[in-house]
Amino acid sequence: MTIGLRDLWLGVGGDPRGVLRLPDVSFRAVVIDSREVQPGDCFVALPGTRHDGHAFVGDALERGATVALVSRVPESLSASVVEVSAYPTTSVSLPLLLQVPDTLAALQRAAAYWRSRFAPRVVGITGSVGKTSTKEMTAAVLRQRYHTLWSRASYNNEIGLPLTLLHLDATHEVVVLEMGAYVPGDIAALCDIAHPDIGVITLVGVSHLERMGSVERIWEAKSELVRALPATGVAVLNWDDPRVRRMAEVTQARVFRYGLTPEADLWADGVESLGLEGIRFTFHYGQDVIPVHLPWLGQHSVHTALRAAAVGLLLDMEWEAIVAGLQDTEAQVRIMVVPGVRDTKIIDDTYNASPESMLAALNLLAHLDGRRVAILGDMLELGSYEEIGHRRVGARAAEVVDRLITVGERARWIAEEAVAAGMAPEHVYRAQNVEEAIAQAQAWLEPGDFVLVKASRALALERVVDALRQEGSD
Numbered sequence: 001m002t003i004g005l006r007d008l009w010l011g012v013g014g015d016p017r018g019v020l021r022l023p024d025v026s027f028r029a030v031v032i033d034s035r036e037v038q039p040g041d042c043f044v045a046l047p048g049t050r051h052d053g054h055a056f057v058g059d060a061l062e063r064g065a066t067v068a069l070v071s072r073v074p075e076s077l078s079a080s081v082v083e084v085s086a087y088p089t090t091s092v093s094l095p096l097l098l099q100v101p102d103t104l105a106a107l108q109r110a111a112a113y114w115r116s117r118f119a120p121r122v123v124g125i126t127g128s129v130g131k132t133s134t135k136e137m138t139a140a141v142l143r144q145r146y147h148t149l150w151s152r153a154s155y156n157n158e159i160g161l162p163l164t165l166l167h168l169d170a171t172h173e174v175v176v177l178e179m180g181a182y183v184p185g186d187i188a189a190l191c192d193i194a195h196p197d198i199g200v201i202t203l204v205g206v207s208h209l210e211r212m213g214s215v216e217r218i219w220e221a222k223s224e225l226v227r228a229l230p231a232t233g234v235a236v237l238n239w240d241d242p243r244v245r246r247m248a249e250v251t252q253a254r255v256f257r258y259g260l261t262p263e264a265d266l267w268a269d270g271v272e273s274l275g276l277e278g279i280r281f282t283f284h285y286g287q288d289v290i291p292v293h294l295p296w297l298g299q300h301s302v303h304t305a306l307r308a309a310a311v312g313l314l315l316d317m318e319w320e321a322i323v324a325g326l327q328d329t330e331a332q333v334r335i336m337v338v339p340g341v342r343d344t345k346i347i348d349d350t351y352n353a354s355p356e357s358m359l360a361a362l363n364l365l366a367h368l369d370g371r372r373v374a375i376l377g378d379m380l381e382l383g384s385y386e387e388i389g390h391r392r393v394g395a396r397a398a399e400v401v402d403r404l405i406t407v408g409e410r411a412r413w414i415a416e417e418a419v420a421a422g423m424a425p426e427h428v429y430r431a432q433n434v435e436e437a438i439a440q441a442q443a444w445l446e447p448g449d450f451v452l453v454k455a456s457r458a459l460a461l462e463r464v465v466d467a468l469r470q471e472g473s474d
Helices: 005-011 016-021 053-062 103-116 131-142 160-165 186-194 215-228 242-249 301-314 319-326 355-366 383-400 412-420 434-444 462-468
Strands: 042-044 067-070 080-083 096-099 121-126 148-150 174-178 198-201 234-238 254-259 266-273 279-285 288-294 336-340 344-348 372-377 403-407 428-431 450-454
Touching (some): 103 160, 160 174, 198 215, 279 301, 288 301, 288 319, 355 450, 383 412, 412 428
Parallel strands (some): 254 266, 372 403, 403 428
Antiparallel strands (some): 279 288, 336 344
């Protein structure tokens, strides 16, 4: 079940007197891409930087949408039109164009109204890195016991979060939501819609520094989640990150600490990377000592496990169910290992990159036995930290990799620093584009190599992975 037309009408501010004039129908889904419309859907026409959804209302109706939420009525459409500023005086037929002043604001209001109809526990997750993997792992844990709704893909913004909440129904006991921030105020706005009572902070780093302006402004933006929690809520804070620790001072909620220190409420030690076989470590919680072996890649995944386990403990789950959820391999969303040409293994971590996540990927590579090749591209939106961040990665690459290929103008600092740190210049190649990187990799690769591919999403290094993937591999 998803929201119905009458609730949508009330949610976007329609006059309650008009409800009985509307058909009593529920939508199969609420969608913003006309190509995804199926019969019975509600289509929301959102304006965009490249395309305006109003240009595709006709296509949505042809595909079977019963209602389209619009701010202006496209010409030559065979559909009823109702403005929410008025109310219908006669019964309305489908298909229907529901006209509002602002379709995005209406989508958000509808989601907030629909959320208020139910009483699930809502978990909000934010931080500079690790949001999506934490969301996936937390959902994997919680669904061992609870009927759980969670945001798919990276539905973490002012559009994706409302679309997720519009799938809420009375059977859902828990909702897990990723919350991203483009500018300060974004997470506060998402909290106004979702009303989380558990807030998880991963860490505060330099991702998006160019956009935010300073690390302090990033901290302010991420802290909006714990500031929004009620006094009855819980702020789950990374006690290994001094910036996240400070958030304990700005929340009225109870603080639950996690990390690699015994000071934390839930902590881990004995961390051992098993390369592509996963990680091994021990949880400590009060008198509980829980050794685990998980199929996740990289030591940084221990913090992801701590976050997911913390939420499970806060929701009264037993360790057996928590560990079963953590061992769900489908929740591993970021790093993929695929067979490569010439009997190599490609570590595909091309989703995005920051200095923190780049260093974590290199640390994973360091635990693999074999020749190591890294194909690393630009990290974007680092602002004043841009050169420093790339050079930190280059210094670590010199310690880990046998061959280094960089892609992009900013990545030249990775190459320069790797050579400065002692890497042989003939083992470093600065590619100007993806095609050059592919050609050099094909010239260098030998059987048994491990190849890490990582950069900011805009570099499109998945093209490198596709080119180096063993033909026919999935």
